[in-house]
Amino acid sequence: MAELKSKNLTWHEGQVTRDSREAQLGQRGCTIWLTGLSGSGKSTIAVAAEKALNDRGKLTYILDGDNIRHGLNSNLGFSPEDRSENIRRIGEVAKLFTDAGVIVFTSFISPYRTDRDRVREIMGEGDFLEVYVAASLETCEGRDVKGLYAKARKGEIPEFTGISAPYEEPEAPELVVDTNGRSVEESVAQLVEHLEKKGYLSA
């Protein structure tokens, strides 16, 4: 075997490629970018879909506020620039996971089209699935799991998406999952079926 100085000759062919990782995992890496209002069901769907895929032996990972805002993006605030940088970094990390062959879910409101489109642009063709988790403001506010809408209505949360800040609906998402009056099970089935049909669940 070669010594270090001749590495370019020796090792290039032996590299582990994305293809070989995907073959090993029996799946195609991709980023399922869940976008929608607070309370629309993004995290619930991510957790349930991950479980469904795991039961089928697939390797998944969820990027969400819990593991991003306290870690990688802990030095970002909520200014327009920081919100944009927040989404940019998440996109770059999702791209790395996708390259590793993992099926990644991202669960962020990500209300601005330009931010989401920028993520799409950095990803390879077919690697980015924009999934609009659609629920009316009424539905989301009715759920109000974290009591955020109540606070936002009282003016206690500035620039709250849907109340005092805009949500820009996707114009051409890969999938719309409408959660109005629908069970988690149905939404997850729709999403998994889409992944299956598009070939992400086999290598």
Added chain:
Amino acid sequence: MAELKSKNLTWHEGQVTRDSREAQLGQRGCTIWLTGLSGSGKSTIAVAAEKALNDRGKLTYILDGDNIRHGLNSNLGFSPEDRSENIRRIGEVAKLFTDAGVIVFTSFISPYRTDRDRVREIMGEGDFLEVYVAASLETCEGRDVKGLYAKARKGEIPEFTGISAPYEEPEAPELVVDTNGRSVEESVAQLVEHLEKKGYLSA
């Protein structure tokens, strides 16, 4: 199955945990943090070790200048603050991959102890393996695969580690891989044996 509003009751137990991902992969997620001078052999070892592990069915990923500096950290320069932030972000991404169950190699000079120690601190016990890829300056400069040392000697690269900027050797690394006059094969065998012995290659 529950509707979205009762998600906290329904889904918590069903979450995919790190343990279940590791069981599925037959390995323990960890970050193998390769540190050392330019030309010491970090990338060569990462690529060859990854191949060796892949041949054993393990899932690995390499974070290096190629996929980090042009992506996630493309908005960072080379000021002291930016260099530190560079390492911080890499550490946070490595932590996410480790949590996903992946065996991650990071291949960066990472010359400062404080930066490396900060990464160690954010990681769980046993998740961070500092691997000092040790080669004398003479050895590295003799290899000079990219011609960087020649440029640095001519003063064309400011603050080049080992020439005009310090490299702080690890004080208590998990492993020292000495590449002076040693084949890649030997170095990789030492590293893989360490991983095996410490239980990272089974779940």
